[in-house]
Amino acid sequence: MPSLVKSQNPCNHIGCDKKGPIMKPTVAPFPTTRLRRMRATPALRRLARQNVLTTNDLIWPIFVMDGEDTETPVPSMPGVTRKTVDRAVVAAKEAHALGIPAICIFPYTGMEARTEDCEMAWDPDNVSNRTIRAIKDAVPDIAIMTDIALDPYNINGHDGFVENGEIVNDRTVEALVKMALAQAEAGADILGPSDMMDGRIAAIRSALESDKYQNVTILSYTAKYASSFYGPFRDAVGASSALTGDKNTYQMDPANSDEALRLVERDLNEGADMIMVKPGMPYLDICRRVKDTFGVPTYAYQVSGEYAMLMAAAENGWLDSDKVILESLLSFKRAGCDGILTYFAPRIAKALSG
Template identity: 45%
Template structure:
């Protein structure tokens, strides 16, 4: 029941509960903790590579040998989970490298699980990093317009998911926004004995301008057009509820909203409607804006980031995928 005061000031003084720092702690409604964090990482072909991403200061493309250093940092900071993106050494129209058991992500999963067995390893499942055209599946001609062939992509996603699970991935996170993708992946995993592997579905992934730096990081910008024919219109909220409902019906264990900052209303609606584990992706553009403003001395980076991520928790988000994860873990440790 919501408190309904029958009298106002001076009988009711809300400032009484704000006066002492320990009392503010005791009455805090939402808490951000290191256990809420998932750290995205980019693994790259080659050796001895730790190449900073210009539009994402502090984030790197890592060859597999240098990836081990990142795992050490994650473990030391007690960040519970990572999300892996891979950039292969070759691309083709079908993204064939994504499905190889010796692919870049598959190798990274194996390394992470050997080095830190307790670490939760989540793999992004898509084709945009692996196709030579930068779209999220093989293309077909629709009346003179090339577009991703939804149904031809589904068995390829299932194959990719099985290869990730075989490598040791703990959670599969399909991000391509293909209709029926969760069902295809669930059936593919189950058929190969991976019935216990959860699916974190990018259920409400919007065609957003906030993704710009990521496309540099993952080398996945479309060679033509954009992704509006399969990612969601930023104006739509009801559609996000339908998308989440479909993914849950097909077997998703966790649903995600991406981006986070401009879509907290969507996150709140999904949480209130379904009451299921909810993730949100604090994406590259959100990260880059904070970093740029902080470098110019316009904002207090620590305060802004912690306030923003606490806002995610207030919106009902259970797990936060964020490039700020190492900094946040250090700040929380410092108190």
């Protein structure tokens, strides 16, 4: 006889070992239960489908640069270009027409924009802030996300100030606050601190509150790992040659998992509205733990190296590109994410609408 098994399990994920009473899914013995019945036709599969990817889940990261009416390809990211401000506006229009809710801006900077004191980072007229204003003007309904970190403007490529070989925390946080306010002033809707300094969310939140920007949201790069999957991005923003050393003293050790939960709790307490796990596919376990533990708006960043891997295999004919891209993005939904930053956003928005 099939029986309802009462277990000590609060969580209906098979294999989850958290303590507490809940019902386990019931499986009668074969042939009473044939799990293939529900997979037999497209209609039944659609009815049984648990997770869906929609265009509403997508945030599109783009690279912007100085100049006019130009795009330059990023060799390690086939199909991705750096765009001048006017071309970024065209991209935002395209994204909006496709139903993509948000676009995320990263500046490409040459060595001439980089100094030790990183002053360009909070210049109201730096290329990011000019892009924010231009997009807000032309496409007011698309949400604009930013990146807060000093690396595009830092002579040594680090996300914080470097003093005697050390990436210093508190002085960096003061600069990040100035950067955040300049981006809010330009019209950003979502601020994305990606620097991994301690205390930056509280400092940014408090500055926004006291300076008329109460409704500006923060999507914190909370569990950001010191990953080698960022290589192509560093090419795209011109940071590869600038970076001296590594980011291991501020980004997370890829071996750690519990630490991600401490960081999420900390950032939520400090005023983050949304939190991010980064990179994406190699860290789906972290996405799931974060969502189960906190139940807050959770995003993953499918980073440049993940994009490069999928594109390389697709370009060689080794993988069927649209199918693997959709499958990779669905994995984030299954892991509990509410959305994904992905360079595939426009391509997938088209595929989803087609």
